[in-house]
Amino acid sequence: MKDFKSKIEEHKKRFEKALSGVKDEKSLQEVRNAFMSRKRGELKLLFEELKTLKPEEKAAFGQMVNDLKIHIQEKIRVRGELKVIKKESAALKASSGKIDLTLPGQKEYWGSPHPILLFQQEIENIFMAMGYFIEDGPEIETDYYNFEALNFPPYHPARDDWDTLYITDDLLLRTHTSPVQIRAMEKRKPPIRIITPGKVYRRETPDPTHLPMFYQVEGLVVDEGITFAHLKGTLEHFLKTLFYEKIKIRFRPSFFPFTEPSAEIDIECTVCAGKNEECRVCGGSGWIEILGSGMVDPQVLKNVNIDPEKYSGFAFGLGIDRTAMSAFQIPDMRFFYENDLRFIRQFTLK
Amino acid sequence: MIISLNWLKDYIEIDLSLPVLIEKLNMIGLMVEDWEEKGSDVILDIETYANRPDTLGHLGVARELATALELGIKERKWPLTEIEQKISDLADVRIWDDELCPRYSGMVIKGIQVGPSPEWLRKRIEAVGLKPINNVVDVTNYVLFATAHPIHAFDLAKISGRKIIIRKAKDAEVLRSLEDSDISLTPEMLVIADEKKPIALAGIIGGEESSVKESTQDVFIESACFDPVSIRKTSKKTGISTDASYRFERGADISFPPQAALMAASLLTQLGGKAAKGIADVYPKPKKEKTVVLRHHRISDLLGLELDGEFAERTLASLGFQAEVQQKGVWQVKIPQFRVDVEREADLIEEIARFYGYDKIPASLPPLRALELPVDQKRERINKFRQLLFCNGFDEVLNFSFSDPEKEARLQTGQKAIEIRNPVSSKASLLRTTLLGGLLENIVWNKNRGAEGIHLFEIGNAYFWQNETNREQLTLALATTGLVGPVQWHRKSEDTDFFRIKGALESLMTYSRYEPFSFKEKDHAFFEQEYSLAMIFKEETVGYCGLLKKNLLDSYSLKEPVWAAELNLALLFEKQPYSFEFTPVDRFPSITRDVSFISSRSVLYQDIKEVVEKLAIPGLMEFDPHDRFSGSSIPSGKISLSLRFVFRHPQRTLLAKEVDTLQEKIINA
Numbered sequence A: 001m002k003d004f005k006s007k008i009e010e011h012k013k014r015f016e017k018a019l020s021g022v023k024d025e026k027s028l029q030e031v032r033n034a035f036m037s038r039k040r041g042e043l044k045l046l047f048e049e050l051k052t053l054k055p056e057e058k059a060a061f062g063q064m065v066n067d068l069k070i071h072i073q074e075k076i077r078v079r080g081e082l083k084v085i086k087k088e089s090a091a092l093k094a095s096s097g098k099i100d101l102t103l104p105g106q107k108e109y110w111g112s113p114h115p116i117l118l119f120q121q122e123i124e125n126i127f128m129a130m131g132y133f134i135e136d137g138p139e140i141e142t143d144y145y146n147f148e149a150l151n152f153p154p155y156h157p158a159r160d161d162w163d164t165l166y167i168t169d170d171l172l173l174r175t176h177t178s179p180v181q182i183r184a185m186e187k188r189k190p191p192i193r194i195i196t197p198g199k200v201y202r203r204e205t206p207d208p209t210h211l212p213m214f215y216q217v218e219g220l221v222v223d224e225g226i227t228f229a230h231l232k233g234t235l236e237h238f239l240k241t242l243f244y245e246k247i248k249i250r251f252r253p254s255f256f257p258f259t260e261p262s263a264e265i266d267i268e269c270t271v272c273a274g275k276n277e278e279c280r281v282c283g284g285s286g287w288i289e290i291l292g293s294g295m296v297d298p299q300v301l302k303n304v305n306i307d308p309e310k311y312s313g314f315a316f317g318l319g320i321d322r323t324a325m326s327a328f329q330i331p332d333m334r335f336f337y338e339n340d341l342r343f344i345r346q347f348t349l350k
Numbered sequence B: 001m002i003i004s005l006n007w008l009k010d011y012i013e014i015d016l017s018l019p020v021l022i023e024k025l026n027m028i029g030l031m032v033e034d035w036e037e038k039g040s041d042v043i044l045d046i047e048t049y050a051n052r053p054d055t056l057g058h059l060g061v062a063r064e065l066a067t068a069l070e071l072g073i074k075e076r077k078w079p080l081t082e083i084e085q086k087i088s089d090l091a092d093v094r095i096w097d098d099e100l101c102p103r104y105s106g107m108v109i110k111g112i113q114v115g116p117s118p119e120w121l122r123k124r125i126e127a128v129g130l131k132p133i134n135n136v137v138d139v140t141n142y143v144l145f146a147t148a149h150p151i152h153a154f155d156l157a158k159i160s161g162r163k164i165i166i167r168k169a170k171d172a173e174v175l176r177s178l179e180d181s182d183i184s185l186t187p188e189m190l191v192i193a194d195e196k197k198p199i200a201l202a203g204i205i206g207g208e209e210s211s212v213k214e215s216t217q218d219v220f221i222e223s224a225c226f227d228p229v230s231i232r233k234t235s236k237k238t239g240i241s242t243d244a245s246y247r248f249e250r251g252a253d254i255s256f257p258p259q260a261a262l263m264a265a266s267l268l269t270q271l272g273g274k275a276a277k278g279i280a281d282v283y284p285k286p287k288k289e290k291t292v293v294l295r296h297h298r299i300s301d302l303l304g305l306e307l308d309g310e311f312a313e314r315t316l317a318s319l320g321f322q323a324e325v326q327q328k329g330v331w332q333v334k335i336p337q338f339r340v341d342v343e344r345e346a347d348l349i350e351e352i353a354r355f356y357g358y359d360k361i362p363a364s365l366p367p368l369r370a371l372e373l374p375v376d377q378k379r380e381r382i383n384k385f386r387q388l389l390f391c392n393g394f395d396e397v398l399n400f401s402f403s404d405p406e407k408e409a410r411l412q413t414g415q416k417a418i419e420i421r422n423p424v425s426s427k428a429s430l431l432r433t434t435l436l437g438g439l440l441e442n443i444v445w446n447k448n449r450g451a452e453g454i455h456l457f458e459i460g461n462a463y464f465w466q467n468e469t470n471r472e473q474l475t476l477a478l479a480t481t482g483l484v485g486p487v488q489w490h491r492k493s494e495d496t497d498f499f500r501i502k503g504a505l506e507s508l509m510t511y512s513r514y515e516p517f518s519f520k521e522k523d524h525a526f527f528e529q530e531y532s533l534a535m536i537f538k539e540e541t542v543g544y545c546g547l548l549k550k551n552l553l554d555s556y557s558l559k560e561p562v563w564a565a566e567l568n569l570a571l572l573f574e575k576q577p578y579s580f581e582f583t584p585v586d587r588f589p590s591i592t593r594d595v596s597f598i599s600s601r602s603v604l605y606q607d608i609k610e611v612v613e614k615l616a617i618p619g620l621m622e623f624d625p626h627d628r629f630s631g632s633s634i635p636s637g638k639i640s641l642s643l644r645f646v647f648r649h650p651q652r653t654l655l656a657k658e659v660d661t662l663q664e665k666i667i668n669a
């Protein structure tokens, strides 16, 4: 009885040794034949021998032989699937027995996200952590949603600042993602807390800081008791998370038809921090314009049937491209849309 | 708006260093975009807003600054040297359209010697970047840049019948402008006309004939208000934009025309002219002053701070508003007519906030009172797809939505492209109907810069007309060409092929649980015949993949094959993936069997797969081809295909014998 058990052990040892000597597909096949051949394989012989044992021994050793069989099958399968055989043998040959462990490891080619979308996701994540919901809407908009509902009457000169690409008299390419805010307010009831990222379009000739298409994120909060202080607190938190905690932020008055009061937000220059009068990024002012914002104009709330006496809100918007430019110190906005892999693939490291 | 610091000092005592002054201006919303020292003067370029025409002159900027610095505005007197003759004997003003011209004032200056302006005036004109022309024109420009109110001077002798009629143009009327070009007028345009013909395009530009020249002796000064929308329409239609039209289309102070005329008259009499007595002031429907109710608590409600009522009153008063206490905590505020932008309580609160200082408003976070449940998984699905594609070695690109009509035509998507009426360039006049055009451009760009393997994807909209309706269709496009992966010492780089694209699609579908899906050979405009598959999910074609047509690649000068795919994500995402369910892990070992056989090349794997599946063999967990080759050892026209079968029994260990029988069954089939 002991004999048979040690026999099984022996077979197992022999198998392990044979397997460790496998260098290529051929030698693996040899091992497979030696142990698993249905005619003369070692396992076959072992099963044959098992038949000659006494019934009580058969029961005890049957399971052991079966286990060995599964073990061998599994090992051979895994060895085959590893597909390292050829390579290893090449390496062994090259280093005459010992692998040169200083050679670089295996590289996988992973695709890289586009920097604009990478940055958009970072922005989305910050706002999602503050309970914001992401909304999207059409890029081809009507004059009503892009302008009128946002308090731009027809022929108002404020429209000059939003130079528009038209498809028909009424259809246009949205110049901001604000129409998504209008659509969101039409279908939701306060409290509303959303951001609206997406492509926007302006009739601009391409240059280092202007393009006819770029990305924007806007945000909107409408609820009872929303104040300008909330706008400040929210955007300060956002900018400190996106840039760095100690970044200097400045709110100054501005004008947008859809907010009252309106504010523009500057951050200190990420390149010179105001210390270089010749700085190309901030023009020596030490500040970079980053966000437009304000308290939602009461007329805009009325346009979507929200009572401005009961509810108030704030809204803000920023250009993703421009913000990414200041964050990564990219001098030319056009780099984003050349899609040069040497540019894009840098951001895998981000 | 160009502002001269010396000119500002005509109105307020400024005793600040330049950086402090700039900071003050910025923080009340008059953003200094640029500045320059010019002799003893400093020239500021200040950003002004479309709703604040009052800041398009030095007086308006001074008023803002005076409020910020808590200073007063210096008053200036405008004395006249007059003659006995009355204006009513010299000029007759008639408004025929008081909607488009609600007020028109005029004065007459006689005996002016037209010539160069005195030094002080020339300096002012040059400071704002204009060229001095003659004393009369310079005076009109001076008034405009001082007060933001545009005025115009006519040669009185050239006004036929001494009649000034403000009316709409007649069909086919023409005005010869100062630049010696003819402006064709249309009946909706407002003109200033004499007895016979138009002499100026109202609020925009004067006519050549009635303009002030060396020979001019008597001058008629026009100081009026015009309807902003009408001015803007005419300016857009004629393509003429002037300092005057720029201000009128933003709205003018209706109370101001007589004062602006007086200023000009006073300056002209100081230059030797004499004013006729009186002022022609036609103002048929005097506009009432607006009043707005301001509640103290609303200031705190909107700004989130406690603000002293006295500060609000002081600020408003300094800006020219008159706030009267109506009851405790409520003011009745009279709006000065130069503030065309202020109409509601919120507008007043903004004024108070601006001068209180945005930097002094506290910062806090709004309470989170409710959270929403997500309505759809679109964003999650897009991000999952992106992650899977990164793992498959595809780089993400972003292309413009615009497309060149010539290139669009070559792509033959069969969709009716949406055209932009006023494109940035004729090569970007359509919206793309496919994303593949962009990817091909990106491949060319990167190939020209030495890239050997290019594997790209883009997720974005394709745009087209569908039965008169504009459609935006979320689309994914993939393209792959050249070598796969980095060159490595222990692994040869291989050329990409069709199965890379197909594999990427399979992994997108599988790992998003869009199963079962299938492929079917189907022709497509992008792809070579017989190298084109449609991907089908829930009985609908959700995308295509294949080898891009040679003539398409030729048009991009691409020599190597490019494999590509386009998926209609809008359609795919409408369909539900199967819902995830946990399956217990099998406790018993599996048995693997390889079966190799030789078959005809024309037998498709799909057919073999179907046959095996039809057998419904119990215990067969999965099977996959693991080798396929042809060559000298195989008869021509045949291939050797090896399939690997995995068997497993859910309740016990399978016996080799059982598997053998099953294998027999497969082989026989």
Ligand SMILES: [Zn+2]
Pocket (backbone or CB within 6 Å): A269, A270, A271, A272, A273, A274, A275, A276, A279, A280, A281, A282, A283, A284, A285, A286, A287
């Ligand atoms: Zn800087």
